[in-house]
Amino acid sequence: MPARTGEQFLKGLRGPRAVWVDGERIADVTDHPKLRGAAHALAEVYDLHHTHADTCLMPDPETGEPIPVSHMIPRSREDLARRHRALRQVAEYSVGLMGRTPDYMNVTYAGFAARLDEWGINGNEAGAERLVAYQKFLRRGDISLTHTIVQPTVDKATGDAPGPGNVHALRKISESEHGIVVRGARVLATLAPFADELAVYPAAPLPEGADAYALSFCVPMGAPGLKFVCRDSVSTGANRFDHPLSSRFDEQDAFVIFDDVEIPHDRVFIDANRTAYNTVMTTSWPPNIQQQTMVRASTKLDFAWALALRMAASINAADPETMRMIGEIWTYAEFTRSAVATAEAEARQWPGGLWTPSSGPLHALRATLPLWFPRVNEILRMIGSHNLFATPTAAQMADKELRPLIDKYLPGAKGMAAEERIRIFRLAWDFAGSALASRNEQYERFYLASSARNLMRHLAFTDRSRADPLVDRFLREPY
Numbered sequence: 001m002p003a004r005t006g007e008q009f010l011k012g013l014r015g016p017r018a019v020w021v022d023g024e025r026i027a028d029v030t031d032h033p034k035l036r037g038a039a040h041a042l043a044e045v046y047d048l049h050h051t052h053a054d055t056c057l058m059p060d061p062e063t064g065e066p067i068p069v070s071h072m073i074p075r076s077r078e079d080l081a082r083r084h085r086a087l088r089q090v091a092e093y094s095v096g097l098m099g100r101t102p103d104y105m106n107v108t109y110a111g112f113a114a115r116l117d118e119w120g121i122n123g124n125e126a127g128a129e130r131l132v133a134y135q136k137f138l139r140r141g142d143i144s145l146t147h148t149i150v151q152p153t154v155d156k157a158t159g160d161a162p163g164p165g166n167v168h169a170l171r172k173i174s175e176s177e178h179g180i181v182v183r184g185a186r187v188l189a190t191l192a193p194f195a196d197e198l199a200v201y202p203a204a205p206l207p208e209g210a211d212a213y214a215l216s217f218c219v220p221m222g223a224p225g226l227k228f229v230c231r232d233s234v235s236t237g238a239n240r241f242d243h244p245l246s247s248r249f250d251e252q253d254a255f256v257i258f259d260d261v262e263i264p265h266d267r268v269f270i271d272a273n274r275t276a277y278n279t280v281m282t283t284s285w286p287p288n289i290q291q292q293t294m295v296r297a298s299t300k301l302d303f304a305w306a307l308a309l310r311m312a313a314s315i316n317a318a319d320p321e322t323m324r325m326i327g328e329i330w331t332y333a334e335f336t337r338s339a340v341a342t343a344e345a346e347a348r349q350w351p352g353g354l355w356t357p358s359s360g361p362l363h364a365l366r367a368t369l370p371l372w373f374p375r376v377n378e379i380l381r382m383i384g385s386h387n388l389f390a391t392p393t394a395a396q397m398a399d400k401e402l403r404p405l406i407d408k409y410l411p412g413a414k415g416m417a418a419e420e421r422i423r424i425f426r427l428a429w430d431f432a433g434s435a436l437a438s439r440n441e442q443y444e445r446f447y448l449a450s451s452a453r454n455l456m457r458h459l460a461f462t463d464r465s466r467a468d469p470l471v472d473r474f475l476r477e478p479y
């Protein structure tokens with residue numbers, strides 16, 4: 001099947017799945033008040049591939065059918081530039097608020113499928129071949145994937161990864177006629193209600209003896225025993241005047257329980273192989289996926305900067321402190337754009353022919369953005385002040401008695417109409433202060449490990465060949 005339309009995507013979501021929101025098991029995720037907005041927004045992303053086909057679609061390398069560019073295995077610097085343009089087009093749709101649009105997993109699996117050399121180590125050649133076949137299925141079916149790679153936290157003193165005997169973490173418990181049976185839990189599956197399949201792949205390395213936890217596979221959302229417990233919804237009603245962002249961009253996050261789930265053999269990519277598990281994420285995965293995450297971040301920061309300028313203009317706030325704060329957002333946007341450009345300019349090839357941006361600039365961003373994004377929200381709230389709450393709703397605007405008074409008493413500066421001013425501050429609150437904003441801030445802090453962890457691991461992604469000699473010169477000087 002070539003690249004799907006929004007309608008085809010929605011039809012796929014109407015299949016069976018065990019998804020809970022609040023106390024309710026959801027019968028149809030495309031038509032539930034707390035999920036409908038995001039389901040239809042994601043359908044618009046699928047449609048967008050077709051309306052911007054030049055940017056977003058490419059021929060499948062084998063069938064020639066159009067597929068999203070995010071499935072491409074980049075084989076050159078030019079391929080990376082092409083993928084950048086497609087990722088940006090999708091990021092702009094939600095101004096970066098949906099982190100896990102399906103392109104995130106498309107990019108991940110394209111990167112995996114290009115590294116047979118890594119996935120095939122320690123006797124895992126067959127698992128690696130199955131992964132390549134799965135990526136073909138993914139791109140030809142234009143499947144929406146959610147994923148869960150982090151172990152559930154029960155007692156932090158026991159470390160990040162489960163040791164032998166851990167009864168909470170996802171593990172293999174037996175073989176069945178057609179596959180393996182797994183039991184346990186994982187966090188956290190963003191996009192779960194809006195996915196066709198769930199992907200499990202490695203994160204923190206496993207200790208000796210923990211082979212049963214060394215798993216990677218994909219499974220349809222409707223697999224018996226698979227359960228998704230969603231966090232409280234931050235989706236509001238459908239009114240886009242009142243809630244321009246939280247009416248449609250709550251991508252959801254779910255705790256995943258595998259209550260004895262059978263995974264068919266052809267979907268198992270790592271089967272209790274700790275060496276493969278501890279290897280496959282360590283080299284090309286971070287810079288490959290971080291092209292998607294940082295193009296998104298750059299889009300979101302550009303949006304925040306422009307929004308701050310509009311807020312200031314609407315009340316003619318041109319004082320030095322306001323301009324300093326807006327300038328601060330601009331530096332974050334500019335540094336992010338520059339780091340992505342540098343990483344792409346320093347792109348490199350990996351064994352097997354995969355090209356990715358360089359790791360250093362993207363890893364530095366990943367460690368720093370969890371600090372910048374909360375600050376951006378703080379600045380928007382400082383600039384917005386009480387104006388963020390002097391924002392009548394669409395229903396109040398439609399009230400014949402109120403409307404003339406709103407137009408008279410709530411205009412913006414320099415002749416700006418009340419409606420425009422109100423729209424600006426409603427947008428700002430939805431972006432920086434609403435429940436959606438709070439969830440998104442948490443996402444930015446943790447979606448690929450905390451800032452602290454990324455800083456602690458920086459030596460894995462850096463090159464000391466220039467820095468060290470600068471110090472050595474002084475250490476080796478004669479007295």
Ligand SMILES: Cc1cc2nc3c(=O)[nH]c(=O)nc-3n(C[C@H](O)[C@H](O)[C@H](O)COP(=O)(O)OP(=O)(O)OC[C@H]3O[C@@H](n4cnc5c(N)ncnc54)[C@H](O)[C@@H]3O)c2cc1C
Pocket residue numbers: 100147148149150153187188189190191253439442443446447448449450451452453
């Ligand atoms: C909104 C959201 C969406 C997510 N979506 C997904 C998803 O789709 N798929 C998925 O698999 N996962 C997802 N995650 C999970 C994410 O991968 C984890 O939350 C992330 O890896 C952080 O895990 P952690 O709790 O171990 O954090 P930690 O890194 O342990 O951080 C928790 C706190 O401990 C501190 N800390 C950590 N280590 C140290 C140390 N050695 N010394 C001192 N302090 C330390 C940190 O600074 C931080 O304040 C999501 C998370 C969020 C919040």
